[in-house]
Amino acid sequence: MNTKHLSLFIQVIKKGSITQVAKETYVSQPAISMQLKRLEQEVGVPLFTVVGRDIAVTDAGLTLMEYAESMLSLEGQIYRAMEEYRRGNRGKIIVAASHVVAAYLLPKIMYSFTQTYSDIIIELQTRTDEEIARLVRMGSIDIGMTLQPPDDHFSFRVTPFAQERLIGIQPSLSFHSRKMIVPRDVVSLPINDTWDMEIMHLDSTETVKQFVMQGMGYGVILESAASLELSYGKLLPWTTFTPIPVVASVITRPAERLSKSVWYFLNHLRNGEDG
DSSP, rough: OOOHHHHHHHHHHTTTOOHHHHHHTTHHHHHHHHHHHHHHHTTSSSOOEEEEEEEEEEEHHHHHHHHHHHHHHHHHHHHHHHHHHHTTTOOEEEEEEOOHHHHTTTHHHHHHHHHHHHEEEEEEOOOOOHHHHHHHHHOOSSEEESSSSTTTTGGSSEEEEEEEEEEEEEEESSSOOOOOEEEETTTOOOOOGGGGOOEEEEEOOHHHHHHTTSSSSSEEEEHHHHHHHTTTSSSEEOOOSSOOEEEHHHHHHHHOGGOHHHHHHHHHHHHHTTT
16 A cells, blocks of 8 residues: 555545645645545545535545554654664654653753764654553654653553652742642642642643742642742742652653664663763
């Protein structure tokens, strides 16, 4: 099955328009239509219907798209693996991390890794924990980094790489609030009724810090995320909050499917060369 046809098919379905795909790929509309027709003839069932200028995918088309995405992902893995054999220890690693890990834990790690392995390119994506697990399983990314291990952890290789803590913070200015502000981009907090406080959930750690600095309440965030503001006195420790230990983990596919470049990265983490 021609992967170029599959790639065009996915683009057309996602865009809903052959015209739009033709503009973006610099392939003529008749050529795209002909390739899609050949794909339909090959599988033997209708994959989409044309409604005016738009395209609607059939159930069969949706099923094919799922398989096609996996096939194209595998094709990408093959090319990356062959590139490593051609160029030795050169290669490319696709890393996906949750937003809080990417912002506060990864910069030092990536800097020190690239200093040691300057010929290995790292492509960084920020994703939710659920997306990271799905993309690692599919093979669309090589390494996932998160504070929340995947539910189906037996399907992955899960390796802790950093010990962290969730700490309490409060504003440096005088304030009167009984709110506890927590971010959604870290693991769920074991908060119970003993706090007797109104809980406010915000999307990101950075937003929590800004709200706390303005005196909106107390905050609970990753210790690494608060170090700069605490050192400059923009935030103060919330001393009555007992820090909660958390573990940052890296997740990969089974060991026998890892490339050399990925092993270099994992060994770099294991040897603690990020400090």
